[in-house]
Amino acid sequence: MNIKRYGVDAPFALLIYAVFGVGLLWHAYVNRLNYPIGIVLVLGALIFLHTTTRGKYKIFDDAIKHLNLKSDSQVLDLGCGRGALLTRIAKQLGAAGKVTGLDLWLSRDQSHNKMSITQKNVDDLGLTDRVNLVTDDMTKLDFPDESFDVVTSSFAIHNIKNEQVRIHAVKEAIRVLKPGGHLMIIDTGRNIKEYSQIFQDSGLQIAQSRGLGFNGWWATPLTNSYVVAGNKPATKTAK
Incomplete structure (x- = not known):
């Protein structure tokens, strides 16, 4: 399934x-x-x-517990792919809540990665009214500052190979996060320290920075997965 x-x-x-x-x-x-x-x-x-x-879905199920979602939360999922995390988030929202799924829809990152397929998954699960899908680049988000209560990204940011561009993508996620909001990045590669440093430099209070164990191994322990999550202060202290 x-x-x-x-x-x-x-x-x-x-x-x-x-x-x-x-x-x-x-x-x-x-x-x-x-x-x-x-x-x-x-x-x-x-x-x-x-x-x-199997493994990544167990990771997502655990991640949902740490997002502190409310029924009316406005959520942005960066690099949403075919919607595995996005649909889990949408199920936690009420009629006033909305999750925006953003992707460039590249099949090299995920098989048959198309907006039409993600939309069908959303529709089949009865989540149409809670989800909005857009085609956009996470390195230059077309959203105003402080637009979302929660921003997530799973196994997407590591695909940006240029370090400075990757750093800018994380800063963009922080820019569109509301004061008091929560940012969670689940990823693979060797960028956990990089993400944590960006969080700290931007004034976020780190809530999680840890490896995710066997369920996040992409073939070997050397290609493991991790989560970096943090909260944006309710008052503006970000640099």
């Missing part, structure tokens, strides 16, 4: 692990070789598959 509705993250990466792993195992078998790298790659593919089909 998760794959059918929400697709697979970084599908080409999973394909590479699986194809090369099986290929190397077959080569080792045919030539009677001891080729442990094939086993490592196949195991990595299985762990990756676990994370993209």
Whole structure:
């Protein structure tokens, strides 16, 4: 159900692990070789598959508990993809609440990543009135300052490879966050210290900065996941 509705993250990466792993195992078998790298790659593919089909959803279910959502919360989900986190948030909102899902809809980041597919997922779950989908770039958000009570991003910001542009994207998320609002970034890569430093420099009070364990491994512990979350002071102290 998760794959059918929400697709697979970084599908080409999973394909590479699986194809090369099986290929190397077959080569080792045919030539009677001891080729442990094939086993490592196949195991990595299985762990990756676990994370993209089950693990990340457990992470999202836990994350929802820390967002302190209210029935009328205005939420922005950056890089929403096919809506796995977005729909979980929308289910917590009332008639006055709204979650805006923003993405560039690139299939290299998630299989069949299209606004039309995300909209269908939203409609099928009966969440149409609580969700607004937009095509936009998270590095230059087209929203006024202090527009949202909560801003989230899951497994998206690391796709911005340029450090300065990535930093600017986080600062944009902070810019559109209301005083007293909550920002949560769930991601992979090696940017946890970078995100935490941006939070601190911008005056946010860090609520979480930690690894997410096995459910967030993308093939190996070296490609793990983490959460960085913080609260914007109710009075303006951000630099």
